[in-house]
Amino acid sequence: MSIKQQVRHFILTNYLFTEDPSKLADAQSLMQSGAMDSTGILELIMFLEEKFAIKIADDEMVPDNLDAVDNVVAFVERKQAAR
Amino acid sequence: MSTRQRLSWAVLNLDLEAEATKIANKLREMTANVLHKRGLVVAISGGIDSSASIALAVRAVGKERVYALVLPERDSSEDSSLRGVALAKHLGVRYEVQDIAPALVGIGCYKWRDEAIRRAIPEYGEGWRMKIVISGGTEGRFNHFKLIAVGPSGERREERLNLQDYLQIVAATNFKQRLRKTLEYFHADRLNYAVVGTPNRLEYDQGFFVKNGDGSADVKPIAHLYKSQVYALARHLGLPERITSAVPTTDTYSLPQGQDEFYFALPYQQMDLALWARNHDVSASELGEVLQISTEKAQFIYDDIEAKRRTTQYLHRPPVLMEEIIELHLQV
Numbered sequence: 001m002s003i004k005q006q007v008r009h010f011i012l013t014n015y016l017f018t019e020d021p022s023k024l025a026d027a028q029s030l031m032q033s034g035a036m037d038s039t040g041i042l043e044l045i046m047f048l049e050e051k052f053a054i055k056i057a058d059d060e061m062v063p064d065n066l067d068a069v070d071n072v073v074a075f076v077e078r079k080q081a082a083r
Numbered sequence: 084m085s086t087r088q089r090l091s092w093a094v095l096n097l098d099l100e101a102e103a104t105k106i107a108n109k110l111r112e113m114t115a116n117v118l119h120k121r122g123l124v125v126a127i128s129g130g131i132d133s134s135a136s137i138a139l140a141v142r143a144v145g146k147e148r149v150y151a152l153v154l155p156e157r158d159s160s161e162d163s164s165l166r167g168v169a170l171a172k173h174l175g176v177r178y179e180v181q182d183i184a185p186a187l188v189g190i191g192c193y194k195w196r197d198e199a200i201r202r203a204i205p206e207y208g209e210g211w212r213m214k215i216v217i218s219g220g221t222e223g224r225f226n227h228f229k230l231i232a233v234g235p236s237g238e239r240r241e242e243r244l245n246l247q248d249y250l251q252i253v254a255a256t257n258f259k260q261r262l263r264k265t266l267e268y269f270h271a272d273r274l275n276y277a278v279v280g281t282p283n284r285l286e287y288d289q290g291f292f293v294k295n296g297d298g299s300a301d302v303k304p305i306a307h308l309y310k311s312q313v314y315a316l317a318r319h320l321g322l323p324e325r326i327t328s329a330v331p332t333t334d335t336y337s338l339p340q341g342q343d344e345f346y347f348a349l350p351y352q353q354m355d356l357a358l359w360a361r362n363h364d365v366s367a368s369e370l371g372e373v374l375q376i377s378t379e380k381a382q383f384i385y386d387d388i389e390a391k392r393r394t395t396q397y398l399h400r401p402p403v404l405m406e407e408i409i410e411l412h413l414q415v
Contacts (some may be wrong), residue, residue, distance in 0.1 A: 026321070031390065031393070035395070037393055037394045038226050038390055038391075038393075038394050039250075039398075041225045042225075042227060042245075042246040043246050045227075045246075046245055046246050046247070047114075048182070058218065058219065058243065059222075059224065060226065061219060061224045061225045061227060062223060062224050062225070063223075063225070063392060066225065066313070078327070
């Protein structure tokens with residue numbers, strides 16, 4: 001599975017209890033849409049660190065990196081490229 | 084065109100006597116005619132909110148109909164219990180002091196908490212003290228939590244908590260508030276009294292309470308008041324200076340911990356003004372001018388307020404039913 005597929009699958013099944021891809025748009029804000037709250041963000045960070053073997057620094061925990069599927073995928077790709 | 088005055092610290096000023104009278108009258112009326120109880124139970128921590136609340140309860144129903152509880156545990160500061168007892172004596176109410184530590188030991192509170200702490204800081208043990216600190220929201224980042232522990236020789240460790248450990252520490256610590264509430268309702272049931280909840284507006288709005296713990300109550304007389312208004316009201320009600328000058332703490336962890344470092348983005352005076360400003364559609368730039376911070380930082384504070392409100396919805400939500408039972412709709 002691609003990074004995007006893995007991230008989408010995690011969000012759909014873990015937060016929304018569904019596998020219906022139409023329930024999650026790649027550009028939608030996860031916080032504003034109610035899909036995720038502050039605890040959910042911490043859970044996402046733990047998932048990304050374990051799944052993609054990256055370490056997310058405090059100053060990287062910003063909406064630009066984590067508040068939409070598109071943002072998350074681009075962020076993980078940047079982190080992996082920087083290794 | 085808006086007629087709102089420019090934002091200033093004066094927006095939080097209250098007619099204190101009128102406010103105290105209004106609350107006392109409503110509290111008395113609600114206790115008798117809505118809750119149908121004979122008096123009020125108030126757990127007092129020595130902090131400003133519970134102190135103001137019990138003083139209002141006394142004004143509402145009289146000192147003979149108020150029962151105070153002082154419920155310390157291992158991590159409570161000794162001074163908070165002393166302040167609680169001094170307040171009960173000052174007000175002339177009946178009171179009881181019960182150390183809840185043995186019950187917390189029995190239920191596993193400290194064991195569960197320390198197990199999670201040791202996953203983050205393996206050397207944590209006898210003689211260590213700890214607290215949890217919030218980080219991120221005021222810098223435009225997502226909030227996360229750090230564990231700070233200090234060993235017997237003064238060595239200091241700081242670790243970002245992963246979700247699992249954070250949740251376990253908080254869940255174990257929440258035993259404290261929930262056990263206190265169990266005791267409050269024991270005495271309320273035995274006396275046929277109602278339980279007074281003591282959150283101020285900041286706490287009620289931003290979710291600084293434990294669901295089914297200190298968030299549970301029959302009546303919350305100061306939930307509409309900003310914390311600086313509660314301080315002013317407490318002084319107006321003539322509460323002892325050692326209470327009205329106390330710095331707000333959580334009194335929950337073994338290291339001294341301010342409420343602002345645990346939960347709120349700013350010290351309470353600034354947080355009050357930020358919340359008032361948010362509630363009155365004041366721009367981030369205008370808030371920034373008064374708080375002497377940048378517009379960007381003021382906007383981060385607004386964003387943090389909204390993020391906490393979203394999280395707080397769950398805390399306020401009653402159980403979700405699969406169908407509405409309209410026959411049970413309550414009349415106030």
